[in-house]
Amino acid sequence: MRNEYTWEIKATNTPLLIKKCSHCNNDRFYCSEKFRLNAQKKNVDVWLIYRCQKCDSTTNMTIFHRVKTSSINKKLYEQLSENESELAWKYAFSYEIKQKNNIEFDFKSVDYKICHDGITLEDILNSNIEIITFNIKYPFDFNLKLSSVIRTCLGISSKQLERLIEWEVISIQEQFLQRKRKVKNENVVKVDVGKLKNIIEQKN
Known part of the structure; x- marks a missing residue:
């Protein structure tokens, strides 16, 4: 068994924009992954286009406002002009753009999958390694709780996780896991195998 693994969290859709539609009674817009550019003389405006889930009317999220071309x-200008989807996703998850436009995203609307090696607590207990490390890849932030990721990847229940927290078995960035902690890209999760074995001994 290795002492280091990777957990990769992949969003499968962009978050919905929360906004009242002026054409219907809906309040959710989806990202079209299309940009709108409006050049005037030496300046340009750039928006990311959103569409109402119900009536498909559009609203724009400002990316650049009256900036010099x-x-x-x-390369960025070419990506905007060509409606590069990867760039659209970057802006659709951007906290900076969210603040700039004074908008709210429905992060609960984001579906995701986690790629991991299926290492279980039993596997960890049967190892002779002192500390097992899991590096998290999380390129798009959508307010996901770290506890949810750990439960999924280690295949444990909420009750089991509570016990691991109580015994300070799991640490992140050299701090013990807190229940409400959110995932950040490049988080390093460490499991103290010695403490984990102590829990089992106490239980028995």
Whole structure:
């Protein structure tokens, strides 16, 4: 058994935009993954286009406002012009863009999958390793709780996780796991195997 693994969290859709539609009574818009550019002389405005889930009317999220075309990186400008979906996803999850537009996202609308090795607590208990490390890849932040990831990847119940927290078995960035902690990209989760074995001994 190795002492280091990777957990990769992949969002399968972008978060819905929470906004009242002016054409119907719906309040959720989905990201079209399309940009709108409006160049006037040497300045340009750039928006990411959202569409109402119900009536398909559009609303725009500002990416750039009255900026000089020459100040935008040439490659970035090409990506915007070509509606590159990866770039659209980056902005659709961006906290900075959210603040800039004074909007709210429905992060609960984001579906995701976690790629992991299926290492269980039993596997860990049967190892001779002192500390097992799990590196988290989480490129798009959607307010996911770290406890949910750990439960899924280790295949444990809420009650079991509570016990691991109580015994300070799991640490993140050199701090013991807290119940409400959210996932951040490049988080390093460490499981203290010695403490875990002590829990089992106490239980028996």
